[in-house]
Amino acid sequence: MDAKTSIAQRVAKEVRPGTLVNLGIGLPSLVAQYTGENQGIFFQAENGVIGLGDPPPTGMEDRDLTDAGGGYITAIPGAAAIDSATSFGLIRGGHIDLTVLGGLQVDGRGLLANWKIPGKFVPGMGGAMDLVTGARKVIVAMTHTAKGVSKIVPQCTYPITSSRSVDLIVTERAVIQPTAHGLVLLEYAETTSIEEVISMTEADLIIPSNVKVIER
Amino acid sequence: MDAKTSIAQRVAKEVRPGTLVNLGIGLPSLVAQYTGENQGIFFQAENGVIGLGDPPPTGMEDRDLTDAGGGYITAIPGAAAIDSATSFGLIRGGHIDLTVLGGLQVDGRGLLANWKIPGKFVPGMGGAMDLVTGARKVIVAMTHTAKGVSKIVPQCTYPITSSRSVDLIVTERAVIQPTAHGLVLLEYAETTSIEEVISMTEADLIIPSNVKVIER
Amino acid sequence: MKPVLSPQAAADLIPDGATIMVGGFMGVGSPNRLIDAIATSQRTGLTLIANDTAMPEKGIGKLVSAGCIKTCIVSHIGLNPETQQLMNNGTLEVRLVPQGTLVEQIRSAGVGLGGVLTKTGLGTEVATGKQIVCVDDQNYLLEPPLRADVALIAARQADYFGNLEYALTAQNFNPIMALAADTVICEADHIVPVGMISPDAVRTPGVLVDHLLKRPS
Amino acid sequence: MKPVLSPQAAADLIPDGATIMVGGFMGVGSPNRLIDAIATSQRTGLTLIANDTAMPEKGIGKLVSAGCIKTCIVSHIGLNPETQQLMNNGTLEVRLVPQGTLVEQIRSAGVGLGGVLTKTGLGTEVATGKQIVCVDDQNYLLEPPLRADVALIAARQADYFGNLEYALTAQNFNPIMALAADTVICEADHIVPVGMISPDAVRTPGVLVDHLLKRPS
Numbered sequence: 001m002d003a004k005t006s007i008a009q010r011v012a013k014e015v016r017p018g019t020l021v022n023l024g025i026g027l028p029s030l031v032a033q034y035t036g037e038n039q040g041i042f043f044q045a046e047n048g049v050i051g052l053g054d055p056p057p058t059g060m061e062d063r064d065l066t067d068a069g070g071g072y073i074t075a076i077p078g079a080a081a082i083d084s085a086t087s088f089g090l091i092r093g094g095h096i097d098l099t100v101l102g103g104l105q106v107d108g109r110g111l112l113a114n115w116k117i118p119g120k121f122v123p124g125m126g127g128a129m130d131l132v133t134g135a136r137k138v139i140v141a142m143t144h145t146a147k148g149v150s151k152i153v154p155q156c157t158y159p160i161t162s163s164r165s166v167d168l169i170v171t172e173r174a175v176i177q178p179t180a181h182g183l184v185l186l187e188y189a190e191t192t193s194i195e196e197v198i199s200m201t202e203a204d205l206i207i208p209s210n211v212k213v214i215e216r
Numbered sequence: 217m218d219a220k221t222s223i224a225q226r227v228a229k230e231v232r233p234g235t236l237v238n239l240g241i242g243l244p245s246l247v248a249q250y251t252g253e254n255q256g257i258f259f260q261a262e263n264g265v266i267g268l269g270d271p272p273p274t275g276m277e278d279r280d281l282t283d284a285g286g287g288y289i290t291a292i293p294g295a296a297a298i299d300s301a302t303s304f305g306l307i308r309g310g311h312i313d314l315t316v317l318g319g320l321q322v323d324g325r326g327l328l329a330n331w332k333i334p335g336k337f338v339p340g341m342g343g344a345m346d347l348v349t350g351a352r353k354v355i356v357a358m359t360h361t362a363k364g365v366s367k368i369v370p371q372c373t374y375p376i377t378s379s380r381s382v383d384l385i386v387t388e389r390a391v392i393q394p395t396a397h398g399l400v401l402l403e404y405a406e407t408t409s410i411e412e413v414i415s416m417t418e419a420d421l422i423i424p425s426n427v428k429v430i431e432r
Numbered sequence: 433m434k435p436v437l438s439p440q441a442a443a444d445l446i447p448d449g450a451t452i453m454v455g456g457f458m459g460v461g462s463p464n465r466l467i468d469a470i471a472t473s474q475r476t477g478l479t480l481i482a483n484d485t486a487m488p489e490k491g492i493g494k495l496v497s498a499g500c501i502k503t504c505i506v507s508h509i510g511l512n513p514e515t516q517q518l519m520n521n522g523t524l525e526v527r528l529v530p531q532g533t534l535v536e537q538i539r540s541a542g543v544g545l546g547g548v549l550t551k552t553g554l555g556t557e558v559a560t561g562k563q564i565v566c567v568d569d570q571n572y573l574l575e576p577p578l579r580a581d582v583a584l585i586a587a588r589q590a591d592y593f594g595n596l597e598y599a600l601t602a603q604n605f606n607p608i609m610a611l612a613a614d615t616v617i618c619e620a621d622h623i624v625p626v627g628m629i630s631p632d633a634v635r636t637p638g639v640l641v642d643h644l645l646k647r648p649s
Numbered sequence: 650m651k652p653v654l655s656p657q658a659a660a661d662l663i664p665d666g667a668t669i670m671v672g673g674f675m676g677v678g679s680p681n682r683l684i685d686a687i688a689t690s691q692r693t694g695l696t697l698i699a700n701d702t703a704m705p706e707k708g709i710g711k712l713v714s715a716g717c718i719k720t721c722i723v724s725h726i727g728l729n730p731e732t733q734q735l736m737n738n739g740t741l742e743v744r745l746v747p748q749g750t751l752v753e754q755i756r757s758a759g760v761g762l763g764g765v766l767t768k769t770g771l772g773t774e775v776a777t778g779k780q781i782v783c784v785d786d787q788n789y790l791l792e793p794p795l796r797a798d799v800a801l802i803a804a805r806q807a808d809y810f811g812n813l814e815y816a817l818t819a820q821n822f823n824p825i826m827a828l829a830a831d832t833v834i835c836e837a838d839h840i841v842p843v844g845m846i847s848p849d850a851v852r853t854p855g856v857l858v859d860h861l862l863k864r865p866s
């Protein structure tokens with residue numbers, strides 16, 4: 001299993017029935033594939049739809065029905081089309097139960113950086129700052145390292161996305177919970193070890209006695 | 217002709233083709249009867265419709281289509297139904313070309329009072345404060361006196377509706393324009409005289425050399 | 433799918449002393465069966481946020497007549513002499529708010545903003561004791577967000593997920609109030625199966641609605 | 650009835666150096682024939698307010714490619730390497746704004762409010778040099794209103810009075826931008842006679858729209 005799939009599978013277990021969920025573009029968008037059907041979960045695309053469905057059959061794409069990355073989508077029965085003010089009203093107003101976003105860095109305080117690498121690449125924050133600030137629960141879904149360098153750092157060197165700490169970090173190697181005392185290792189992948197996770201994580205980790213192996 | 221009819225007829229001459237107009241409940245609502253048809257005028261009712269039409273035929277009233285006073289209305293082809301946030305967005309945002317409102321008092325600075333008689337009757341401001349503050353042009357349509365007492369006063373004794381001066385006052389006896397120099401008498405009714413208007417107006421009036429008789 | 437409640441079960445969700453928002457404008461577009469159930473249940477000490485108190489024995493006016501309301505935050509009470517009377521004898525506290533400010537205060541709570549910056553009310557009695565904020569050399573009155581424990585709204589048509597469509601001037605405050613309460617209960621004229629309302633026709637997304645009112649049998 | 654303009658006549662309404670808003674989200678729901686006409690007309694020095702700059706040679710990206718834009722106020726440029734490049738070599742000024750703040754700044758200008766009080770951006774680079782306002786013991790960032798000289802929007806269907814309906818995710822910023830510009834030009838897929846759109850289906854009232862774009866012959 002590749003890293004992205006294993007991350008998406010683990011994040012999917014955090015999605016509760018009957019909730020409204022926003023998935024960021026890229027890796028987070030894979031999560032939808034692993035949540036069970038008929039659980040009353042509604043996915044929001046912040047460009048203006050509540051109730052994303054499966055990708056459309058080839059040749060049946062609609063140029064006016066896309067996700068926030070511009071990819072063609074469908075919508076489920078009971079979907080609603082909304083404008084950007086309403087969409088971000090829901091996000092900022094605390095109506096989104098869960099958002100899953102990608103990350104460049106998360107630090108020891110649980111702060112996320114995901115919109116700017118100064119002097120290198122500046123995609124912009126898009127909806128990320130509103131999502132991290134406004135969603136009830138924020139999960140960062142990202143690979144543990146980039147080019148061998150830990151993305152979980154003592155303090156973000158890239159500009160942060162919000163002063164609000166994220167609730168959970170899910171990588172292909174570990175599930176980590178930011179707390180007031182620091183980053184707590186909750187789970188590690190069966191393909192790795194606690195020691196290896198520690199060595200690949202630049203930030204300090206708190207290791208409780210009951211760390212579990214990730215179930216997917 | 218009664219006072220209300222003569223006021224409404226004179227105000228109607230101020231309504232320009234192709235504009236968006238809000239008429240207050242009561243006397244101001246009569247103005248619509250005297251504007252020409254097919255001039256592309258859209259009337260807004262602030263409770264949520266743009267494009268008010270004639271009153272409905274008896275028996276064809278719709279409980280869900282009313283004006284701001286709760287009276288049954290119809291809507292013209294091209295009408296739009298809007299919620300209260302949009303309705304007042306249009307009002308505050310300067311999208312209303314003209315509003316015509318009733319008044320309890322207007323004073324020498326052109327300030328209007330129309331929502332509260334302390335200790336006696338407090339209807340509330342409803343949409344009046346937003347309309348006077350936000351509409352491009354504000355006309356007060358009211359009788360010149362109430363129980364023999366001038367409603368045009370040196371300074372409002374009732375709480376004012378807005379710190380923005382109204383643009384025109386139309387009564388059954390006179391048309392008066394508030395200016396930086398004071399209230400200017402523009403027109404007087406043929407049934408009265410300049411002297412009588414001055415004597416029935418508690419506020420000072422500036423009388424230019426070219427005061428005209430009101431055309432209806 | 434959202435729970436479909438009887439009027440009584442819906443009224444039971446509202447404790448004495450709660451803050452409620454009720455949709456409607458002079459009795460048009462109000463959830464009348466919900467109002468009847470609350471009035472019949474003799475709730476007391478409620479704080480009411482609404483455009484107006486309608487007329488005696490009509491729409492929201494029934495809550496005033498039944499003595500349910502301790503405080504009301506409204507823009508207009510001119511057509512309800514009962515409200516005037518209770519205000520004058522000190523039984524009912526009435527806080528008058530300009531209509532455009534009121535609806536934006538509710539919206540700002542619902543969409544996670546810190547309040548409303550408006551010129552409406554500046555230099556009038558309404559501004560007394562309130563903060564003034566200067567933006568680009570212009571002064572604005574700062575009015576705080578307004579939330580409720582329960583919003584009681586009316587719609588023309590719902591699906592069983594809670595997506596709502598409104599009709600004409602019965603829309604008014606309803607879609608805005610749906611954003612700004614811990615619990616949102618909607619009384620719709622019709623309830624249709626999920627999928628029967630076009631996504632483009634939805635004015636209130638079902639995710640905002642907690643309960644639907646059972647249709648009369 | 651609103652004037653129906655050719656793309657060229659519409660582009661002629663926009664002088665060099667103007668501030669324009671353009672609807673659309675990653676190329677979806679943008680007024681593409683209007684964009685083509687502006688790009689072909691080689692306008693220069695424009696300030697662009699939009700969600701994003703789409704992709705090179707697609708939607709709003711064409712205005713960047715054609716060198717029309719001096720400054721852009723957007724939330725995302727990640728899918729347009731041309732924008733990155735012009736920003737890096739100093740040819741194009743890019744002001745990045747959180748998406749929810751951007752749409753509310755536009756709305757606040759359109760509905761006559763003094764700006765936006767939001768928690769988004771507090772404690773980040775976005776807050777640098779900006780006013781903080783405290784409401785009910787909570788801090789908010791104050792972001793000022795954003796207006797344009799001309800708004801260029803897209804709709805699924807218009808009537809000849811300018812009432813607009815949108816489709817699915819092509820709605821996005823379009824109805825909000827229609828509120829906040831001195832001149833609003835709409836490119837609709839269909840234009841129908843007045844009266845053919847139900848009042849309840851209208852998402853942008855025609856009173857906000859100044860010009861419609863002529864349909865292709």
